Amino acid sequence: MEAQKDTNLATRPEETSGRVVSIKKQGTVSNTKRIDRSFRQIRAENVFRRTLVIVALSMVVLVLGIMLTLIWQSTLSIRSSGVGYLWGKVWDPVRDIYGAYPYILGTLLTSFLALVISIPFSFAVGVFLGEYYPKGWMSDLLKNTVELIAAVPSVIYGFWALAVLVPIVRDFETKIGVEPVGLGIFSSSLILAVMVIPYAASLGRSMIQMVPANLKEAAYSLGATRWEVIRFVIFPYTRSGLFAGILLSLGRALGETMAVTMVIGNTSLIPKNIFSPGNTMASVIANEFTEADHPVYLSALIELGLVLFLVTVVINMIGKKMISRFTND
């Protein structure tokens, strides 16, 4: 037992062993207690390390588990609908016909529209905080407010959109002469745009702050204005980082459920234009999960979740990859 402990010490020489050995060399009886304490510490260290590894790895297992469950549970639907599931235009649980096309289209439409609306704002916030006012009370106020946007529960956004945004959109629709529903893709995109701004903005800010000062000075010394510095130095330098921020926003927008469910209008018709009511994959799952009264219906919903999961994972992975490539350069 004693020898085993010694080898254990020998394998990790840089930490506690130095102290233990020196105590041993003194060789007095009164030191024995302290030696034991050191061994206990080493044992605790091993236990701690193992626990850490197990807990950390359980995250990987969890995600894999979610994915496997999704695949497993959707086999029934995959078998009955086949690949046609992805472009089937009819979703009729009564007749057991499941086509996810309207929802996939609704998800992509709301997300991309939200992205387009949010880009000018997140770009402006990123440039303002990263380049114009990196310090001071103004930037603190703006930074904290924008971060708060990400912290507000999405059901509150849904409420706000129903109470404020939808009537405004309805008036707008009356003015431009489309069917004044208010609820629909456009309203969802607006509220989604607000919700995803912090993601691209905060990443954009940190990327812009990383632009070396000497490059900016080089441009200023050649007579560039601030805008020209942003356009010719900061923007090309941070391009991939800004793009990654947009992808992360997209990942967020694709999966957002509550706020969208509340204002999108929840219809399984294919949206005619951006003002039409529609549905997204996430809101269909949220709306219909409790009504799924037979196995194929349930499985079709889970397959919808699988599609959403895969799309979001791929988008996030590309985004992360771009960030790491940017920060390694």
Added chain:
Amino acid sequence: MESTIVKSVDYNAYFGENHVVKNVNIEIPRNNVIAVMGPSGCGKTTFLRGINRMHELIPGATARGKIMLNNEDVMEMHPIFVRLKIGMVFQRPNPFPNLSIYDNVIAGYKLNGIKLPKADKDRIVEHSLTRVALWKEVKDSLTKKGSFLSGGQQQRLCIARAVAMEPEVLLFDEPTSALDPISTSTVEELFHELKKNYTLIIVTHNMQQAARVSDKTAFFYMGELVEYDVTKQMFTNPKDTRTQNYITGRFS
């Protein structure tokens, strides 16, 4: 009689409350190389950056007094015009990493939104790179990125980039402190060539360099211009005891 191109009148520069450059009066003759030397923190770089109004880009930095360029006060001019007439080269070579060598040379035109015909661009690039003795080395790799060059070549590329704008004055902020000895001597040789067409103001912490390359030397200490004279005079027979102490290495 040489004509004066840059003249400062009671120039003061501050970082917030910190008074870094104090009442500097200096007259810089055209087509000369002026070395500005002094110990660290003496305000020499701040003064240099004041000449083309780069100083005020730093938050909290302010300046008072006059800097005359051809009898026109640069403090009254728009900074952009000032910087087009007074080019600058920095301590560390800073070519734009995303641009080719060719595009780096004409970056000033690009930045200012000036569209030139291809022939003009070619001429400017060749002319500028020739002026900095880089043309022969890079003429076959103009499309490669600027960061592909060695440190010394990058610094000469940065000088070419400043020269391409045809300024009247070129400011150098310790231009060789990040370079190896061979690159340093190449850049120093350039100064002799460049002064035929431009006026050069070079901040350096290296006294030997000041002695080697400059016609006149200014010695800054604690934000003041202590002594300003013909270089040979300054190094052989300094008038101020502080200059003498600095040159003989009693402090640095």
